[in-house]
Amino acid sequence: MSLINIRALGVTLSTPLFANLTLSLAAGDRIGLVAANGRGKSTLLRCITGAFEPTTGEIFRARGLTVGHMEQNLPAGLEKLTFREAVLSALTPEQQESESWRADVTLEELEVPEALRARRLDALSGGWQRIALVARVRVGEPDVLLLDEPTNHLDLSKIAMLEAWLGALPRDMPVIISSHDRAFLDAVTNRTLFLRPERSQLFALPYSRARAALDEADAAEERRFEKDMKTAQQLRQQAAKLNNIGINSGSDLLVVKTKQLKARAERIEEAARPAHQENSAGAIRLANRGTHAKVLVTLEDAPVETPNGTLLFRTGQKFICQGDRIVLLGLNGAGKTRLVGQLRRAVEAAGGTLDGIKATSSLVLGYGDQALSDLSDEKTPHDTIIHRFDIGDQRARSLLAGAGFSIEMQGRSVGQLSGGQKARLGMLVLRLAEPNFFLLDEPTNHLDIEGQEALERELTAREASCLFVSHDRAFVRAVANRFWLIEKRRLVEVDGPEDFFTEAALSA
Structure with a gap:
């Protein structure tokens, strides 16, 4: 029995987001x-929760159905509450009074450490804040869960914990998950909806298999369109020939036949629909x-320490060579x-040597971190480019347009941009720096799947040299050709990431 029915739903803002969606x-x-x-x-x-009115279509919900919706950002003022208070505040006043145990049960479900429950959210990491949002949705025991980017800011152990938690929910509880984490979607979903402006596609498959089916369907649609266009062109060519013969011979029958052929060509052209082209x-x-x-880069048993001088690990002797795409693996806090910070400081130091790390003199660094700290929130994208690179106003505007920034967006402050827009600006800055070595800390954090795949292609096709940190398992598998693991206070090279991924899941 359907709990929610969506019929011919559409939303148009400045442009159509989606149309005629039935689910x-x-x-x-x-x-x-x-x-x-x-x-x-x-x-x-x-729209499903009723908080937004669609442009067209209808949504029918089963009587008495409760929907829990985890949005991407903390509600205003929530950051001042403790973890437990934030979860408890999601209940009604009556429930808070008589059923406060619900918050404790939910915190246990999500394996929130006792020491964190009394700490304010603004003192916690983005990952724990995200878990707090999940807990706030779950504590009310809704009939349906809607989760918007639940893995953002989570490390591998928390992602594994979230996967296990979703797997332990009642089997009949429906969940809709918006996410750009391909491996996570494969682990926790059984259907995939590709939302499109015109023809959204639904497959009864998890993401990777659904994506293969979608690509195949798009390719078949493109072949049908090309075939239909070719048939219509042939009909028009036949009509033109018959028309000439009919005029020269004075045959009314041929003139009629010409009109029929043209009409057939028009019907085919009107019915033919080109395959979906992603509007990048x-x-x-x-x-x-x-x-x-x-x-x-050469690492000569460099010590990696906390700010107060506590040794975390030593690197041993390691070399980063041309064409190496090294992923740095390790549990949270390892x-x-x-190490990424030490590498950056060594490259930027006079002589390229610092604390047991030596960079070749010809190395040009391209650095990007998960907080996009190299971008100033006060500057505009146009100012960011024009002040760093001697490329001229027109070239800067053209490059920004190619990266997806309209003229209006180029004049906004960076602080007003979405995470995805900031990430693309950061990638443009990296490109214009023309590095020969990339040092990347969580480069896919704010990128959608299209952006992740584009970055994967750029790093691999250009045989770029890089060292990166990432919790994105699909990205690691696609890009890395060497694997460094921090374990037992040493940096060791391993054959692949899968044993570490398993260990991270078991440690959750």
């Missing part, structure tokens, strides 16, 4: 909602300056970001 949500459905940034995923979830959110391209040096 039934039944018990046990775990639907992955996939689209590029800004293409209507969050809007659709808000902006191109991601990188540059690879190249260098004659074979060894780019020191991954600390």
Whole structure:
């Protein structure tokens, strides 16, 4: 039995986000909602809750149905509450008075450490804030869960915990999950909805298999369209020949036949529908300056320490060479970001040497971190580019347009941009720096799937040299060709990431 029925739903803002969407949500459905940034995923979830009025269509909910909706951002003022208070505040005043135990049960379900429950949210990491949002939705025990980007800011152990938690929910509880995490979608969904402006596509498959089916359907649609266009062209050519013969011979029959052929061609052209073409959110391209040096960075048993001097691990002797795409693996707190910071400081230091790390003199660094800290929130995208690179106003505007920034967006402050827009600006800055070595800390954090795949292609096709940290398992599998693991206070090289992924899941 369907709990929610969506019929011919459409939303148009400045442009159509989606149209004529029909969907039934039944018990046990775990639907992955996939689209590029800004293409209507969050809007659709808000339509389902009734918080947003669609342009066209209707939504029917089963009588008495309760819907729990986890949005992407903390509600205003929530950051001042403790973790437990934030969860408890999601209940009605009456429930808070007599059923406060619900909050404790939910915190246990989500394995929130006792020490964190009394801490204010603004003192916690983005990952724990995200878990708090999930807990607030779950504590009311809704009939349906809607989760908007639940894995944002989560490390691998928390992602694994969230996967296990979703798997432990009642089997008949339907869940809709908007996410750009491909491996997560594969683990927790059984259906996939690709949201599109005209013809959204639903498959009874998890993401990767659904994506393959979608690509095949799009290719078949493109072949049908080309065949129909070719048939229509042939009919018009036949009509033109018959028309000439009819005029020369004075045959009324041939004139009639000509009109019939033209009419058939018009009907075919009107019915033919081109395959979906993704309207890109902006191109991601990188540059690879190249260098004659074979060894780019040498690590001579460098110590990696906390700010107060506590040793986290030692690197041993390691070399980063041309063409290496090294992923740095380790549990949360192992020191991954600390090593990335030391590498950056060593490259930027006079002589390229610092604390046991030596960079070749020809190394040109391209650095990006998960907080996009290299971008100033006060500057505009146009100012960001024009003040860093000597490329001229017109070239700067053209490059920004190619990266998905309209003239109006180019004049906004960076602080007003979405996470995805900031990420694309950061990638453009990386490209214009023309590095020969990329140092990337969570580069896919704010990118949609289209952007992730574009970055994967750029790094691999250009044979870029890089060291990166990522919790995105699909990205790691696609990009890395070497694997460094922090374990037992040492940095060791391993054959692949899968054992670590399993360990991270078991530690959740």
